[in-house]
Amino acid sequence: MKRTSLYTILFALAFITLTAFTYFKRHKENVAQTKTALKIVKTWTLPASLNEVSGIAWAADNLIACVQDEEGKIFLYDIVQHKVVQEIAFADAGDYEGISVVNNDAYVMRSDGLLYQIKNYRSADRQVHSFQTAFNADNNIESLHYDAKQHTFITIPKDDDKEETSKNIYRVKEGQNGKWITTPTFKIDMQASELKEFRGKKVAKTLNLSELAIDPKSEDILVLEGKNPKLLVLSAEGKIKQVYTLDKSLYAQPEGLTFSPDGRMFIANEAGKKDGKANIVEVRLNR
Structure with missing residues (x-):
């Protein structure tokens, strides 16, 4: 082997090693920062019927409405009694991902963009x-949140979107003749400096976002990623304020996010591993 080729190989190996070391060092630092900023104050272990919990919404005093990605049911979980107190069937089996409760009505989003209204x-x-x-199945919609101030829903595609370098937050509202109007409102730039360490070869795959909700106190938009657990904090205008890398030992697969009217934040995690159990955690964010 020529000496030049040997030097090239050694340089490449050194570069790869340094890059990997830097990545894991940053990842460890980010997880440590998150543990300081995010504190789990209470945990509720969910029953096996909610191992695939995919969306949650505050329903009423002490009640959190849950959906999972297999059955067309709403599960009302009482956080005082620590149990499901009502199961509400609304459709056949399907991939149900997001839920919002608006007064006496519930809205559930299927991953192919079909929105159910349960009056x-x-x-x-x-x-x-x-x-x-x-939306359609290619978008893989996993989120739904009702913006009470604007009287519209917001959602964000997990997968395909209109642009390769950004993910849009869309407003969805009921129009005339039973048609629903979808409008891109905010844009999360996948090339933003705050996301640099998470970017791979495909910029569009930087984030696979699973849920979003508006903090009623700060009006920030909080967005979850379940695949590689993260929590993004966006301003009310959609600008990235902070990105937290979540510890998988605490957040196995965060899929649901909601707030109580007084600003308590709840995250729902799928069971994850075969012997794991799904849960809802109440989280305090120290900004």
């Missing part, structure tokens, strides 16, 4: 309607 959802004579939004 008087806790009543025996509830009515179920479904509407196709502008």
Whole structure:
């Protein structure tokens, strides 16, 4: 082997080693920073029926509405009694990912963009309607949140979006004749400096976002990633303020996010490992 080739190989190995060391050092530092900023103050272990919990929403005093990605049911979980107190069927089996509760009605988003409206959802004579939004299965929609100030829903595609270098937060609202209007409102730049360490060869794959919610106190938009657990804090205008790398031992696969009216934050985690258990954790964010 020529000496030049040997030097090239040694240089490449050194570069790869340094890059890997730098990445893992930053990752460790970010996880440590997150443990300081995010504190779990309470944990609720969910029943096996919610091992695949995919979305949560504050429903009423002490009640969190949950959906999972297999059954067309809403599970009402009481955080005082530590149990599911009501199961509400609204559709056949399907990949249900996001849920919002607006007064007496519940709204559930299927991953292909089909939005279910369950009017008087806790009543025996509830009515179920479904509407196709502008999204489809390629977008893989996993999020839904009701913005009470703007009277619209917001969501963000987990996978394909219109642009390779950004992910849009969309407003979804009911229009005329049963049609739903979808409008891109905020843009998360995948090339932002705050996301540099998470970028790979495909910029579009920098983040695979699983849920979002608006903090009622600060009006910040908080966005979760479940695949490689992260929590993004965005300003009300959609600008990145902070990115927290979540510890997988505490957040196995964060898929659900909601706030109580007084600003308590709750994150739902899928069971993750085969012998794992899904949970809801109440988290305090020290900014």
